[in-house]
Amino acid sequence: MIQSSTPRFVGTLLLVLVWATSLAAQPDAAVTGQPDARATDTQPADDLWQFDDDEDVETWGTLLRDQALDLTLFVAFAALALVSFFRKSVRLKYVTLVAAVVYLGFTKSMLISVVDVNRLVPPTWNLPVFRYSLVWYLFAGFTVVSTVLWGRLYCGRVCAFGALTQLMDSVVPARWRVELPVWLEQRAALVKYGLLAATLLYFVVTADIAVYRYVEPFWMFTRQATTGLWIGLAVLLVATVFVRNLYCRFLCPVGAALGLLSKLTVFRIKRWSECNTCKICEKKCEWGAIRGPEIVMTECVRCDDCERLYLDTAKCPHWIILRRSPATSRPPSPSAG
Numbered sequence: 001m002i003q004s005s006t007p008r009f010v011g012t013l014l015l016v017l018v019w020a021t022s023l024a025a026q027p028d029a030a031v032t033g034q035p036d037a038r039a040t041d042t043q044p045a046d047d048l049w050q051f052d053d054d055e056d057v058e059t060w061g062t063l064l065r066d067q068a069l070d071l072t073l074f075v076a077f078a079a080l081a082l083v084s085f086f087r088k089s090v091r092l093k094y095v096t097l098v099a100a101v102v103y104l105g106f107t108k109s110m111l112i113s114v115v116d117v118n119r120l121v122p123p124t125w126n127l128p129v130f131r132y133s134l135v136w137y138l139f140a141g142f143t144v145v146s147t148v149l150w151g152r153l154y155c156g157r158v159c160a161f162g163a164l165t166q167l168m169d170s171v172v173p174a175r176w177r178v179e180l181p182v183w184l185e186q187r188a189a190l191v192k193y194g195l196l197a198a199t200l201l202y203f204v205v206t207a208d209i210a211v212y213r214y215v216e217p218f219w220m221f222t223r224q225a226t227t228g229l230w231i232g233l234a235v236l237l238v239a240t241v242f243v244r245n246l247y248c249r250f251l252c253p254v255g256a257a258l259g260l261l262s263k264l265t266v267f268r269i270k271r272w273s274e275c276n277t278c279k280i281c282e283k284k285c286e287w288g289a290i291r292g293p294e295i296v297m298t299e300c301v302r303c304d305d306c307e308r309l310y311l312d313t314a315k316c317p318h319w320i321i322l323r324r325s326p327a328t329s330r331p332p333s334p335s336a337g
Ligand code: SF4
Pocket: 154, 155, 156, 159, 160, 161, 162, 163, 247, 248, 249, 252, 253, 254, 255, 256
């Protein structure tokens, strides 16, 4: 449960965000190895993939020195994300979300894009040059490894767009929310898988990656786009005010790809036997990821909400029953969700 002081806390963080964003340098998409969203839509796809392949007298020392600041800052961010995740701290999570928006978003424009997913699809295999893109490999490696270990941690606190919509969500009054019927929510969640398949197929057939700007709004962090794209983004953000996490839950191809990868998750959320009948966490989950006793890993973003309830001795029926039970009839141990 987010504490009542959270909106004020988030408001303060948002003020910091706006201030920091105004100071931020122009986005540096090249550091990620991603195609620069500032390029025009008509720019040939090959140009978007180019990297400086100059073979001058470069040593690993000079390469590391050139990229040391970006590497250090990303390692610091990843450490913050992991500490907030393991400590299940609401405040640290919001600090992480603000850092994701300000640093990864507006400062570096460093997000995993469907274009990056396409890099792994044959015959593309168009990966950035390793020695010039150390931060991109660290970022992508962190995303893949954390997803396999814990699930969509990237979506829960690293992705700048997801962080932005979660921050919006924390300040929007609850009465403005439109709760979708479960049957519609579950069907709508499938749309993103269709979009992922369609986008990858389009890339493979046409080799035109510029279309990515029309299926994901991450270009917004570059603050460079056509009027039509800005209007589309405004519509999406207004809709997100009423339907929380709209893009992430129903439309994002990257979320779909990470959802598929998270089927491999090693360390899953634990459940008590009482979770078979208790609905408290299911109602609390804002991502539609709890269906009865089951946690649907493809939809879960490891936001911690249910895990905090799991540990809450005052609210979770498991602990309440445990307190009332004689020592000889203790409830069974937890199981993975
Ligand atoms: S679903 Fe997409 S937009 Fe949302 S947090 Fe994940 S990658 Fe980012």
